[in-house]
Amino acid sequence: MSLLSLSWTTLAALFAGLALPLIALYLLKERRPVALVPFADLWLKVVRTHSARQPWLRFRRLRSLLWQLAMLAGLLFALANPSFDGWSGQPRRYIAVIDASASMLAPSSDPQRWNTRLDEALSQARDEASALGARDRGALIIAGPTVRVVQSLGSAREVADATRKPITAAGAGSLKEAISLARTMTAKSPTESWLRVWSDHEPREALREAWEGCAHPSTTCTWTRVGGATPNPAITVFAARRSRRNPALVDLSAEVHNFSDRPIPLTLHIASGKIPLREISIELAPDEYERVSLKGIDASGEHFTASIQPIDGTPSLPGVTYDDVAFAVVGPRARLRIARVGDRPNLFLDAVLLALDAELELVSMSHEQARRAPDHLKSFDLVVVDASDAPAPLVLPDTTALFFDPYAAPERSFPIARLRSIRRPRLSARPVDHPLVKGIVFKDVNIAAATSFAIGEGDRVLLKHFDEPIAVTRTTEHGEWIVIGFDPIRSDLPLRVAFPMLLSRVVERLSPPPAGVAPRIEAGRRTAINMRDLDLKLQAAAITIVDEERRPITRATAVGDTIEVTLPAPGIYQVVDGGRTLGRLAVMGHGRAESDLRPAVDTTTIDTADDAAPDEGSHAPWAALRWPPFAVLLTLIFGSLLLESRWFHQRRTV
Amino acid sequence: MDPSASPLRELRADALFDEAFLGQLAALSLVAQRIVSGRQRGERKTMKTGAGIEFADHRAYVHGDDIRNVDWGALARLNQVLVRQYEEDEDLPLQLVCDGSASMGTGRGLKYRQARRIVAALAYIGLANLDRVGVSTASASHYTSLPPTRGRSQIFRVLDFLRDAPLGGGTDIPAVARRLVAEARRPGITVIVSDFYDLTGAAKALDMLRQRRHQVVCVQVLDRLEYDPAQLSMRGDVTLVDAESHSRSDMTVTDGVLQKFYAAHEQFCQALSTRCRSQGIPYFRIDVRDDLPDVVLRVLRSGGVLQ
Numbered sequence: 003m004s005l006l007s008l009s010w011t012t013l014a015a016l017f018a019g020l021a022l023p024l025i026a027l028y029l030l031k032e033r034r035p036v037a038l039v040p041f042a043d044l045w046l047k048v049v050r051t052h053s054a055r056q057p058w059l060r061f062r063r064l065r066s067l068l069w070q071l072a073m074l075a076g077l078l079f080a081l082a083n084p085s086f087d088g089w090s091g092q093p094r095r096y097i098a099v100i101d102a103s104a105s106m107l108a109p110s111s112d113p114q115r116w117n118t119r120l121d122e123a124l125s126q127a128r129d130e131a132s133a134l135g136a137r138d139r140g141a142l143i144i145a146g147p148t149v150r151v152v153q154s155l156g157s158a159r160e161v162a163d164a165t166r167k168p169i170t171a172a173g174a175g176s177l178k179e180a181i182s183l184a185r186t187m188t189a190k191s192p193t194e195s196w197l198r199v200w201s202d203h204e205p206r207e208a209l210r211e212a213w214e215g216c217a218h219p220s221t222t223c224t225w226t227r228v229g230g231a232t233p234n235p236a237i238t239v240f241a242a243r244r245s246r247r248n249p250a251l252v253d254l255s256a257e258v259h260n261f262s263d264r265p266i267p268l269t270l271h272i273a274s275g276k277i278p279l280r281e282i283s284i285e286l287a288p289d290e291y292e293r294v295s296l297k298g299i300d301a302s303g304e305h306f307t308a309s310i311q312p313i314d315g316t317p318s319l320p321g322v323t324y325d326d327v328a329f330a331v332v333g334p335r336a337r338l339r340i341a342r343v344g345d346r347p348n349l350f351l352d353a354v355l356l357a358l359d360a361e362l363e364l365v366s367m368s369h370e371q372a373r374r375a376p377d378h379l380k381s382f383d384l385v386v387v388d389a390s391d392a393p394a395p396l397v398l399p400d401t402t403a404l405f406f407d408p409y410a411a412p413e414r415s416f417p418i419a420r421l422r423s424i425r426r427p428r429l430s431a432r433p434v435d436h437p438l439v440k441g442i443v444f445k446d447v448n449i450a451a452a453t454s455f456a457i458g459e460g461d462r463v464l465l466k467h468f469d470e471p472i473a474v475t476r477t478t479e480h481g482e483w484i485v486i487g488f489d490p491i492r493s494d495l496p497l498r499v500a501f502p503m504l505l506s507r508v509v510e511r512l513s514p515p516p517a518g519v520a521p522r523i524e525a526g527r528r529t530a531i532n533m534r535d536l537d538l539k540l541q542a543a544a545i546t547i548v549d550e551e552r553r554p555i556t557r558a559t560a561v562g563d564t565i566e567v568t569l570p571a572p573g574i575y576q577v578v579d580g581g582r583t584l585g586r587l588a589v590m591g592h593g594r595a596e597s598d599l600r601p602a603v604d605t606t607t608i609d610t611a612d613d614a615a616p617d618e619g620s621h622a623p624w625a626a627l628r629w630p631p632f633a634v635l636l637t638l639i640f641g642s643l644l645l646e647s648r649w650f651h652q653r654r655t656v
Numbered sequence: 657m658d659p660s661a662s663p664l665r666e667l668r669a670d671a672l673f674d675e676a677f678l679g680q681l682a683a684l685s686l687v688a689q690r691i692v693s694g695r696q697r698g699e700r701k702t703m704k705t706g707a708g709i710e711f712a713d714h715r716a717y718v719h720g721d722d723i724r725n726v727d728w729g730a731l732a733r734l735n736q737v738l739v740r741q742y743e744e745d746e747d748l749p750l751q752l753v754c755d756g757s758a759s760m761g762t763g764r765g766l767k768y769r770q771a772r773r774i775v776a777a778l779a780y781i782g783l784a785n786l787d788r789v790g791v792s793t794a795s796a797s798h799y800t801s802l803p804p805t806r807g808r809s810q811i812f813r814v815l816d817f818l819r820d821a822p823l824g825g826g827t828d829i830p831a832v833a834r835r836l837v838a839e840a841r842r843p844g845i846t847v848i849v850s851d852f853y854d855l856t857g858a859a860k861a862l863d864m865l866r867q868r869r870h871q872v873v874c875v876q877v878l879d880r881l882e883y884d885p886a887q888l889s890m891r892g893d894v895t896l897v898d899a900e901s902h903s904r905s906d907m908t909v910t911d912g913v914l915q916k917f918y919a920a921h922e923q924f925c926q927a928l929s930t931r932c933r934s935q936g937i938p939y940f941r942i943d944v945r946d947d948l949p950d951v952v953l954r955v956l957r958s959g960g961v962l963q
Contacts, residue, residue, distance in 0.1 A: 036894070036895045036897055037894050037896050039762065039882070039899065040762040040767075040853055040898075041759060041851075041882075042896050042898030045896055045907070046896075046905055046907075047920060048913060048916045
């Protein structure tokens with residue numbers, strides 16, 4: 003024998019909890035009414051004689067208490083829904099699969115009874131599980147972003163209890179995988195099985211592959227759509243990227259969709275962090291969507307929020323709220339690390355570099371320091387080697403470098419050979435087809451002295467004194483060398499516009515283009531993310547994802563530049579590497595399917611034998627209560643209690 | 657007697673002695689006057705010999721006898737010194753005792769009210785008949801008395817006394833009897849108005865008073881609601897508290913118990929009545945709802961309260 007609704011422990015606790023007040027009430031009842039009599043001796047004389055003849059009267063109260071306690075025990079026992087093996091027939095198997103996608107948070111078909119569609123499905127599953135017999139076994143599978151078996155094959159009470167556990171819905175549901183798992187469970191059962199699916203989506207799409215296993219003749223598969231027709235405006239797209247023209251600016255794109263059969267006016271708010279950027283009023287016709295593109299937004303932040311709100315003076319927007327807000331991030335601007343190697347101050351060079359509209363990190367060091375730490379120079383994106391009269395050899399960094407007058411000490415050797423020294427060279431006005439100098443006017447720049455180079459194969463000329471190259475570029479194994487054959491300090495080039503333009507071209511040439519739109523990441527769905535798409539450079543294989551309060555959410559291991567993560571809820575997350583924030587991720591809470599809440603309520607039993615369209619069928623192929631005598635038992639107990647109460651009070655009315 | 661001349665006209669009616677009661681007293685006095693008509697004041701003879709006029713008997717002379725009572729004729733004829741004895745003319749006092757025990761106060765005090773009204777009525781009639789009337793209320797815890805007095809106007813004191821009479825304590829009729837015997841200079845008519853809820857004490861008290869030559873009249877005042885099963889609404893488990901001893905007794909009251917209690921009560925009253933009648937004591941059983949004039953007239957007619 004087993005109890006289907008309550009455990010023995012719960013039953014005992016309930017009995018104790020209810021019996022104690024009952025006994026307490028009896029004890030209180032023992033405080034008999036007091037009657038003042040003038041001649042108690044005569045009463046005592048009579049009662050002693052009477053009681054002596056009827057001793058059972060002394061035990062009448064105790065007998066009544068025991069009777070009522072027995073009735074209470076019987077009542078609780080009946081409510082616990084006992085079931086004996088002999089009554090239950092062949093054991094059956096009941097598998098409940100409940101969609102836990104974000105749309106299941108939408109209002110239920112009967113808001114008076116259930117808040118959400120998920121509540122509605124859980125409630126129905128609980129009712130059905132409670133009706134299982136003692137030998138039946140059931141399971142509860144939640145098809146959230148991942149498939150979760152909340153209750154593996156167990157008793158009816160365990161399944162019913164499992165439906166009371168906290169279950170959250172988010173992101174897209176994994177119904178297909180859940181149905182496949184349930185199908186496996188039912189396939190192993192040699193006896194009758196019932197596979198129940200609750201979702202607010204149409205069954206067709208998920209059925210095609212997953213439903214094939216339901217063809218077993220002993221398995222009944224039922225798909226129940228829950229939820230009513232709920233109008234819902236939603237942000238279906240929100241993305242951000244750095245402007246191609248100016249990485250300091252941001253391009254934003256948002257799409258708002260009206261999933262309803264009536265027009266909905268609303269306001270789209272876009273903010274960077276907590277700073278509002280735009281507020282756009284939109285009126286969407288039924289099933290209409292509108293895309294909003296904002297280009298060149300000057301926003302200091304790197305994460306953005308879009309939200310739709312009712313226009314002033316109107317009630318709140320219908321539908322669910324999880325798709326009324328969306329998040330987007332842009333990667334950090336690329337930062338160039340530049341080392342200036344020189345033994346003298348060069349204010350012209352420093353001023354130009356620092357004035358560039360780029361994210362720069364400028365480090366100065368002497369030639370001697372540079373020679374002692376060649377490996378350190380490798381970490382820089384650009385090394386600017388200033389002119390030096392010292393005869394010591396120049397450092398030749400294994401990275402992109404800009405050399406000024408490498409032959410300031412004539413006896414020095416340099417990979418690009420020297421042709422000759424030229425006093426007061428005159429720069430040719432003929433345009434040079436090279437992106438570094440194209441369009442820059444070097445005409446009439448006065449130079450004290452310069453060195454012409456003997457260019458080799460692959461070298462390209464930037465500046466000429468007549469036909470002699472005095473500025474060249476060479477592509478090396480580790481980068482590109484840009485060699486200027488004169489010292490700018492000994493010329494008036496720093497006073498010309500050409501000087502900062504030349505340096506700006508060099509920096510731009512080194513800076514990578516800004517990343518495109520960050521990939522869409524949906525809450526609860528495992529997503530592969532290429533860090534380069536987010537302008538992030540991974541320094542370690544293991545990274546941590548934290549939320550904006552820096553609470554760890556998950557860890558991920560990078561394969562190359564790609565990580566795979568599952569983020570539970572929409573919002574902004576940070577990618578942290580060893581305590582250092584590399585960048586941010588924006589997670590959407592839903593997909594388009596989770597925002598369209600309009601499927602109607604329907605219950606469908608799929609006849610899998612012919613793979614036909616869903617037929618209207620029985621909602622519950624198994625009887626809800628298979629042993630009605632318990633109703634009779636309950637009735638008898640209540641009747642006995644009423645009779646006992648009547649007798650009891652009749653005897654004790656004063 | 658002219659009712660208009662009754663001092664009752666000057667009495668202030670209250671809850672105990674209301675206008676109707678006072679009117680009944682006036683009417684009762686007229687009826688009582690007829691019952692005792694033709695009798696003179698002080699005609700009630702005692703059994704004592706003393707200083708009366710009417711010759712009663714002779715006895716032998718003893719030292720100390722008044723020489724004036726020596727029957728000189730008998731001495732001459734019989735040669736014996738005999739002394740004449742005369743019947744002493746005196747009025748017998750009417751002593752009214754109202755039970756003031758707590759048992760008289762149960763049932764909203766109707767028994768005590770009825771008892772005091774009976775006592776007041778008898779006292780008024782006695783005073784109107786120029787008898788010496790004493791009133792006392794007693795219980796085991798208190799005893800208050802109004803000394804015997806005479807005259808119709810003394811009804812004021814009597815009513816005031818009864819109005820202020822205390823209530824409480826147990827029923828202790830033997831103790832009352834002892835006090836009456838001790839205080840009475842000579843025995844008289846003693847009317848005891850009580851519920852006599854004392855299983856053994858009542859008989860002892862009656863025996864004591866009879867032995868001391870008191871002419872006792874028992875008036876038992878009862879409340880039917882206290883002993884009749886048809887009237888009692890009490891059922892089930894009840895804690896009975898004795899009004900006098902305050903002792904508590906838990907019991908289950910059923911119809912059978914009620915019927916047995918009624919039978920026992922009747923048996924108790926019957927025993928009291930039998931005891932009284934065997935000793936020649938008038939016994940009256942009065943209910944609190946009985947009409948007062950009827951009660952008083954029953955007592956007057958058959959009890960010898962008024963001679």
